Structure formats: C-alpha cells, structure tokens
Amino acid sequence: MRKLLPALALVVVGLSAQAQVPSTSPTYNANTRFEQLGPVLPTPNTFRTASGAPGRDYFQQRADYDIKAELDDAKQRITGSETITYFNRSPDALRYLWLQLDQNLFTENSDGNSSRTGGLDPQRGATLNQLSAGASLAAKDYGYKITSVRDKAGKALRYTINQTMMRVDLPQPLAPGQTISFSVDWNFNIVDAKATRARSGYEYFPQDGNYLYEIAQWFPRMAVYDDVTGWQNKQFLGQGEFTLVFGNYRVALTVPGDHIVAATGELQNPQQVLTAAQQKRLNQAKTGKTPTLIVTQAEAEVAEKGKPTGKKTWVYKADNVRDFAFASSRKFIWDAMQPEVEGKRVWAMSYYPKEANPLWGQYSTRLVAHTLESYSRRTFAYPYPVAISVHGPVGGMEYPMICFNGARPEPDGTYPESTKNFLILVVIHEVGHNFFPMIVNSDERQWSxxxxxxxSFLEGLACLEWDPDFPAEGISPQGIVPYMRTDPTQQVPIMSSSDNIMAFGPNAYSKPATGLNILRETVMGRELFDYAFKEYSRRWMFKHPTPADFFRTMEDASGVDLDWFWKGWFYGVEAVDQDLLEVKWFQLNSRNPEVVKAEARAEAQRRANTISKQRDAATRNQTVVAQDSTMRDFYNRYDPYAVTDADRKQYQDYLNTLTAEERKLLESKNNFYTLTVKNKGGLVMPVIVRMEFEDGTDSVARFPAEIWRFNDQQLQKVIATDKKVVQWTLDPYSEIADIETENNSFPRKAEPSRLQLFKQQRQGRPQNPMQQQRQGTAPPATQGSGRN
Known part of the structure; x- marks a missing residue:
C-alpha cells in the first residue's frame, strides 16, 4: 500500500493508529471504567474465593421447625407454637440469637410505617388506597403477641423485641458445632391484604361471606448469621425482603373443617383431610398429561354455601427449605398434574376460587409446569417435590414450593389481553422464585x-418459550430505555441497599434483567453466558451468595472480563447514548488511466452541470465559437480525459513494480471509511454498526466495549468494504438500550412524529375485546396469535 499512494496510506494508517494510542487527557475516564473491580469487591478469603465459589471454610447455619398453629376464621387470627432447633455451624460462639418478627411491620408506629413519605394533592384528592391503608392498621391491634419463649426444659429465656427483630439471650454461649432447642408461642391478627397491600393476609368475599387466606411471614423466624454480615438483623421496613436459614419443617395447621389448605412441602395426612373421591383424583393426576381437578368448582361452591362445622388439621412436611407459607379457604378449587422435570416427576398444582375462572383453570398449572422445565434447563434440576400457584389478594409473592398470584378475570368471565399476559408473567415469575432466592439463597434484605x-431475566426467557409473541418488556433493551432516560438524580445504582431504592421496579427487576440479557445476546454470546450462569446456579444452590460471588463466577466460568460492565450497569446511573458524528470516505487511487480519467471526466461534468449551464443549453448553438469555426483551435478539440498509449505504458510500468499482495489489494477496489463515534451517555457498550450498500445488501460490524478503553468519550474506527456504503446505523437491532436513536444514523434520518387531533371527553371503562365480540362489535377471533 505504501507504493500505491503514499499520501492516502498515511491517512488511513494514521487514523487506525490514533484509535489505539492511550490518551493522557485528565478528562477521560476510560482507564477508570476498564480497571478491575478488585478494590471495590470484598477481599477473597477461605469462606468465599476469588473465583466466586464457596471456599474451604464456607459455613451456614441451620434451623429446624416443628410448628402447630390454628387459623381462627371468625376473628381472622392465628395462634401458634413452635419449637426451633438451631445448629451453630459457624466458627464463632454465639451469646444470643436473632429472630425476625415480620408481622410487627403492621403495628401502627413501626419504623416501616412511620418512615413512609408522601402527601395528598388537594387538586386531585386522595385515593381510597392512600387513606384506607392507614385506617386498616389503626382499626385492629396488629403485630405479634409473644406469650412465651422457653428452653427445651421449659425454662423461660430472656428476650428483647426491637421493632421487627427479637433477640433471645442464651444462658451460656452456643459453641461451634453445638445445637440448641427452644420454643416460642405467639398470636397475631391477620391483615386485610388488599387494604394494606401486604405480602400476605386475607380477602373477604361479600357475595358469599367467605374468606381466602394467604399466610406468610407468620411465625418468628431465625435470622441469618454468616461470614459476610454476622447477624443480618436489619429492620424490616417493607421493601427489603427476607434473609433466611435453611432447615426442615413439620407444620400442623388446624383450620375449619371445610377448608382446603395449600402449603410448602408435602401433605402427610391426606386420608384425614380429603374425601375418598379427592384422594382418588389426586392419584389419577400423577399420570395425567393435563391438569386434573382434585377439588372441583361444584364442590367449592357447595362449601361456600355451607355452615362451618368442626376442624381439621393438615400436616405438611418440607425438608431443606428456607421458609414456610400456606393458603386456606373453603372457596378453593384445586387442580394438579405431575410433569417430568429433568427426569423426575414433580407436582404442579394450583388453588383458586371460582372468581379466577376461566383463566386459572386453563393456564395456571400448565404455567407452573412450564416454569419448572424452563428454569431447570438453565440452572439445575428442580429439587423439591411440588410447586404451587395460589390465587388470592396478594398480587405476586413467593415462598418455597408455593406462591401467591393475582390476575382475575371480569365478573362475566371475560378478560382483557393484559390480564392474561399478567397471569402468564406473574405465575412464571413467582414460581421461578423457587430457584432465586428459595434455593440460591441470596440476602434479599440487602440486595433485591x-x-x-x-x-426476571429467566422469567423473560420462559415467557418467550411459552409464547414467542409475548411482550417480554422486562428483558428488552428497548423496554428499559424510558427508565434510563430519567434524570440521574432520580436514579440510584442497582448496587443499592433494598430499602434505599427509588423506582424499585425498574431498578431491582428490569434493569438487572435487561443487563443480563445484553450480556447474553451482545457482550458474551449465548453459549458462554449460559454456561457461566448455570455454573453460578449450581455453585450456590442451597447456599448464601453475595453480589461478588455472582460477578466473579460469571467471569471465572466464561473467561470474559466483565468488570467494565458491572461498573457501568450495576454501580452507576449513566445511560447509553452513542452518537455517529461523522463518516469520511476514502478510496485507493489505482492509477489505472481507464478508471482515473473516467472518474475525472464524470466529476468535471458534475461540477459543470450548474443551473446556469442547464438554462444556457437552449442557446448553446448561438455562441460565437459554435457559429464561427475560425475561432476554434487545438484546445477546442482536445479531450483531456482521453486515455493515451503513454498513459497505458506508464500504468503497466507501475504495475510491474508491485508485489502479488500489493496487486491483490489494488484490484480489490476497497472503500475505506473513518467513523467518528461519540459516547454522549457515558455508559460504555459495544459498538455495533450496520452498513447498507448501494446494491441493496447490508452487513453488520461488531466491536467490543473495549474499543473505548483508551478514550471513553470519542473514538474513530476505520472500516474497509468492497462495496460502497450508502447508509450507516449504530445499534441497528436495539441491543444496548441506547436512549437516543436519532443520532445513530449517518447520513441522518428524519424520524417522523405523528400529530394527532383529539377532543377531550369523558369515557366510561372500555369493554375488553372478549366483551366486544360477545356483543358483535369486535372482529371474530381466529386460530393462531394474529401477530407476526
């Protein structure tokens, strides 16, 4: 190339080299962005290694529970007694134990309630939810009443209650390797879940006078003691969820005799609580390919109308779980099936009142089965014997082997598509929580x-495996753009403590889920990402991982340095905004006179084709030279763009000086383009460029995020192509959550904005399409999704 055209060679090579020279400007942050996270992450040790795996001295405590409790349907109250057996597997002697008293959040003066902020807008008025939540808590005496704390011998233990935490002082320190058993008796009033928007509680159905209970955070639970935090006794303020200890549970629940109970674990006494017909159906459901009704809607409706008589005790057993929840109602319909998950049969079940049909009978249990299959492929085989979805007042909440979900059709049995989509999403999401955090047991109080x-990331993939047209916005880079556009002062990093997060949904759910999707699709590729994610899941199943364990494992198992990504996406609030400022076009000068002079002729003609020349064309023959031949000489006949024999000989002599490699480059007729890209948003990401050629074809060039490592504000990149490019586009497939697309094209493309005329008017609640079809005002439904 040096022999071909020295000047042009210097231009192209010089630009290429410029992009690789480290900048010493103090205004650049590239070095900071691409340095390792090492000083930020906890120092590796024998508990947690630098690879992200548990170390040789890793430990975790264990707590077994034997619980007896009764549900008072007349007073909406629970009375219980538990015996906890606590195993100290730490290297430390423990002088006291900490228990969580989550129901104390609902006391009128709890820190969680007292620290809530916000006002009432006199222009808009107050919503019923704003006013009823506080009134509901004040109407009844909520929170735990601890009536007894005793050791195994029945001797009272000293305890101190601090808001939502209780410290139990031990007579002597619990040494490493020792075990202690103690009992706690308690009772509390159950909250109205809808009025308080709580994670558990009851719903009252005035049309038939019955209650449906979804009960969680209902017994004093052991706090976690580990190598990271010591005792995790951070107060429960309502947003940061739960950090819990694995153990074995045996729970006896006494409820009204006509109630059906769903709970964590396996039912131990079906003969005492189910009818013969229900037991037979339960057995038949083991081989059914579709859900089998265990309790039918007709049976539930009979129970709704009957008068409660007697009590029944349902006994459940669950091993190696971190929590226990249950649901109880005489309104429950119950269906079940046993899909095969990674070679093992697992119960998939749903419990729901008639108000949830037809949606729930059609979808819920099938969604449970699908979730177990999808998540197991991406993490580990689901280890528990059952997974349950319950419909009630809680919109979406998860516990081991059981979850509470919303999405209720209209009273006439119809539903808008949004309700169906929410059911699909919420069941997959809440059942999926069996994997995170019920098995991969992270600290939710600290890291939501x-x-x-x-x-949410796995939920998005599972939703698309359920229906390829599902609007999985929770993992879509385009879906997170509106949040990324918000003022940075209204955002906090993902790596913020759970109770301190603003915009909790985007921050704790969508942004990390989208980030993982970007890693999988754009940064790492599916194969490397899937292997590393599965390795993290396997390493930390039934253990307590931290963020550092996740970050380190993803890099350790993939061989991809991702520290720049964790820094930008998880530790910062900058946005992605890449601006394609300029594209310069260069071509090699071949020196071929046939080409060079033809191009010169075309350029001369283009320059000469002025508006004046076009208008003077009609009078061209009237000029002096045109009418008087004596006014013409050699130069009127000379063609400076004609190729002469001397031109051809000079070109051949030039070709004879070239090597074979140089001649090949010359004959390739390459186009060289220098792209100037500005990082306006601050967050570094790969640079993806689509080239549209003049022949109608296109191609995509991809450059890793490390392209910014010497200058994180602006870069130049040389791209060579055989064909001429007529349009350049950054991020053509919307992969990196770029918040501004108008500056992604060169030449710039005008993006139309539609102007809509409207007339303000009051409208009632619109009918959903199913209702419209019933009345003949909507197009008929067809087979298939109707989407492309």
Missing part, C-alpha cells in the same frame, strides 16, 4: 436485584 433481577 440478586433475586428479583436474576429471576
């Missing part, structure tokens, strides 16, 4: 994204 974000 470690369960919500990872689970």
């Amino acid at each position: 994204w470690m369960d919500e974000g990872l689970n």
Whole structure:
C-alpha cells in the first residue's frame, strides 16, 4: 500500500493508529471504567474465593421447625407454637440469637410505617388506597403477641423485641458445632391484604361471606448469621425482603373443617383431610398429561354455601427449605398434574376460587409446569417435590414450593389481553422464585436485584418459550430505555441497599434483567453466558451468595472480563447514548488511466452541470465559437480525459513494480471509511454498526466495549468494504438500550412524529375485546396469535 499512494496510506494508517494510542487527557475516564473491580469487591478469603465459589471454610447455619398453629376464621387470627432447633455451624460462639418478627411491620408506629413519605394533592384528592391503608392498621391491634419463649426444659429465656427483630439471650454461649432447642408461642391478627397491600393476609368475599387466606411471614423466624454480615438483623421496613436459614419443617395447621389448605412441602395426612373421591383424583393426576381437578368448582361452591362445622388439621412436611407459607379457604378449587422435570416427576398444582375462572383453570398449572422445565434447563434440576400457584389478594409473592398470584378475570368471565399476559408473567415469575432466592439463597434484605433481577431475566426467557409473541418488556433493551432516560438524580445504582431504592421496579427487576440479557445476546454470546450462569446456579444452590460471588463466577466460568460492565450497569446511573458524528470516505487511487480519467471526466461534468449551464443549453448553438469555426483551435478539440498509449505504458510500468499482495489489494477496489463515534451517555457498550450498500445488501460490524478503553468519550474506527456504503446505523437491532436513536444514523434520518387531533371527553371503562365480540362489535377471533 505504501507504493500505491503514499499520501492516502498515511491517512488511513494514521487514523487506525490514533484509535489505539492511550490518551493522557485528565478528562477521560476510560482507564477508570476498564480497571478491575478488585478494590471495590470484598477481599477473597477461605469462606468465599476469588473465583466466586464457596471456599474451604464456607459455613451456614441451620434451623429446624416443628410448628402447630390454628387459623381462627371468625376473628381472622392465628395462634401458634413452635419449637426451633438451631445448629451453630459457624466458627464463632454465639451469646444470643436473632429472630425476625415480620408481622410487627403492621403495628401502627413501626419504623416501616412511620418512615413512609408522601402527601395528598388537594387538586386531585386522595385515593381510597392512600387513606384506607392507614385506617386498616389503626382499626385492629396488629403485630405479634409473644406469650412465651422457653428452653427445651421449659425454662423461660430472656428476650428483647426491637421493632421487627427479637433477640433471645442464651444462658451460656452456643459453641461451634453445638445445637440448641427452644420454643416460642405467639398470636397475631391477620391483615386485610388488599387494604394494606401486604405480602400476605386475607380477602373477604361479600357475595358469599367467605374468606381466602394467604399466610406468610407468620411465625418468628431465625435470622441469618454468616461470614459476610454476622447477624443480618436489619429492620424490616417493607421493601427489603427476607434473609433466611435453611432447615426442615413439620407444620400442623388446624383450620375449619371445610377448608382446603395449600402449603410448602408435602401433605402427610391426606386420608384425614380429603374425601375418598379427592384422594382418588389426586392419584389419577400423577399420570395425567393435563391438569386434573382434585377439588372441583361444584364442590367449592357447595362449601361456600355451607355452615362451618368442626376442624381439621393438615400436616405438611418440607425438608431443606428456607421458609414456610400456606393458603386456606373453603372457596378453593384445586387442580394438579405431575410433569417430568429433568427426569423426575414433580407436582404442579394450583388453588383458586371460582372468581379466577376461566383463566386459572386453563393456564395456571400448565404455567407452573412450564416454569419448572424452563428454569431447570438453565440452572439445575428442580429439587423439591411440588410447586404451587395460589390465587388470592396478594398480587405476586413467593415462598418455597408455593406462591401467591393475582390476575382475575371480569365478573362475566371475560378478560382483557393484559390480564392474561399478567397471569402468564406473574405465575412464571413467582414460581421461578423457587430457584432465586428459595434455593440460591441470596440476602434479599440487602440486595433485591440478586433475586428479583436474576429471576426476571429467566422469567423473560420462559415467557418467550411459552409464547414467542409475548411482550417480554422486562428483558428488552428497548423496554428499559424510558427508565434510563430519567434524570440521574432520580436514579440510584442497582448496587443499592433494598430499602434505599427509588423506582424499585425498574431498578431491582428490569434493569438487572435487561443487563443480563445484553450480556447474553451482545457482550458474551449465548453459549458462554449460559454456561457461566448455570455454573453460578449450581455453585450456590442451597447456599448464601453475595453480589461478588455472582460477578466473579460469571467471569471465572466464561473467561470474559466483565468488570467494565458491572461498573457501568450495576454501580452507576449513566445511560447509553452513542452518537455517529461523522463518516469520511476514502478510496485507493489505482492509477489505472481507464478508471482515473473516467472518474475525472464524470466529476468535471458534475461540477459543470450548474443551473446556469442547464438554462444556457437552449442557446448553446448561438455562441460565437459554435457559429464561427475560425475561432476554434487545438484546445477546442482536445479531450483531456482521453486515455493515451503513454498513459497505458506508464500504468503497466507501475504495475510491474508491485508485489502479488500489493496487486491483490489494488484490484480489490476497497472503500475505506473513518467513523467518528461519540459516547454522549457515558455508559460504555459495544459498538455495533450496520452498513447498507448501494446494491441493496447490508452487513453488520461488531466491536467490543473495549474499543473505548483508551478514550471513553470519542473514538474513530476505520472500516474497509468492497462495496460502497450508502447508509450507516449504530445499534441497528436495539441491543444496548441506547436512549437516543436519532443520532445513530449517518447520513441522518428524519424520524417522523405523528400529530394527532383529539377532543377531550369523558369515557366510561372500555369493554375488553372478549366483551366486544360477545356483543358483535369486535372482529371474530381466529386460530393462531394474529401477530407476526
């Protein structure tokens, strides 16, 4: 190339080299962005290694529970007694134990209630939810009443209640390797879940006078003691969820005799609580390919109308779980099936009142089965014997082997598509929580994204495996753009403590989920990402991982340096905004006179084709030279663009000086383009460029995020093509959550904005399409999705 055209060679090579020279400007942050996270992450040790795996001295505590409790349907109250057996597997002697008293959040003066902020807008008025939540808490004496704390011998233990935490002082320190058993008796009033928007509680159905209970955070639970935090006794303020200890549970629940109970674990006494017909159906459901009704709607409707008589005790057993929840109502319909998940039969079940049909009978249990299959492929085989979806007042909440979900059709049995989509999404999401954090047991009180974000990512993939047209906005880079556009002062990093997060949904769910999707699709590729994510899941199943364990494992198992990504996406609030400022076009000068002079002729003609020349064309023959031949000489006949024999000989002599490689480059007729890209948003990401050629074809060039490592503000990149490019576009497939697309094209493309005329008017609640079809005002439904 040096022999071909020295000047042009210097231009192209010089630009290429410029992009690789480290800048010493103090205004650049590239070095900071691409340095390792090492000083930020906890120092590796024998508990947690630098690879992200548990170390040789890793430990975790264990707590077994034997619980007896009764549900008072007349007073909406629970009375219980538990015996906890606590195993100290730490290297430390423990002088006291900490328990969580989550129901104390609902006391009128709890920190969670007292620290809530916000006002009432006199222009808009107050919503019923704003006013009824506080009134509901004040109407009844909520929170735990601890009536007894005793050791195994029945001797009272000293305890101190601090808001939502209780410290139990031990007579002597619990040494490493020792075990202690103690009992706690308690009772509390159950909250109205809808009025308080709580994670558990009751719903009252005035049309038939019955209650449906979804009960969680209902017994004093052991706090976690580990190598990271010591005792995780951070107060429960309502947003940061739960950090819990694995153990074995045996729970006896006494309820009204006509109630059906769903709970964590396996039912131990079906003969005492189910009819013969229900037992037979339960057995038949083991081989059914579709859900089998265990309790039919007709049976539930009979129970709704009957008068309660007697009590029944349902006994459930669950091993190696971190929590226990249950649901109880005489309104429950119950269906079940046993899909095969990674070679093992697992119960998939749903419990729901008639108000949830027809949606729930058609979808819920099938969604449970699908979730177990999808998540197991991407993490580990689901280890528990059952997974349950319950419909009630809680919109979406998860516990081991059981979850509470919303999405109720209209009273006439119809539903808008949004309700159906929410049912699909919420069941997959909440069942998916069995994997994160019920098994990969992260600290939710501190890091909401470690369960919500990872689970939302898998939820999005599972939704698309259910229906390829599903609007999985929770993992879509385009879906997170509106949040990324918000003022940085209204955002906090993903790596913020759970109770301190603003915009909790985007921050803890969508942004981390989208980030993982970008890693999988754009940064790492599916194969490397899937292997590393599965390795993290396997390493930390039934253990307590931290963010550093996740970050380190993803890099350790993939061989991809991702520290720049964790810094930008998880530790910062900058946005992605890449601006394609300029594209310069260069071509090699071949020196071929046939080409060079033809191009010169075309250029001369183009320059000469002025508006004046066009208008003077009609009078061209009237000029002096045109009418008087004596006014013409050699130069009127000379063609400076004609190729002469001397031109051809000079060109051949030039070709004879070239090597074979140089001649090949010359004959390739390459186009060289220098792209100037500005990082306006601050967040570094790969640079993806689509080239549209003049012949109608296109091609995409991809450059890793490390292209910014010497200058994180602006770069130049040389791209060579055989064909001429007529249009350049950054991020053509919307992969990197770029918040401004108008500056992604060169030449710039005008993006139309539609102007709509409207007339303000009052409208009632619109009918959903199913209702419209019933009245003949909507197009008929067809087979298939109707989408492309």
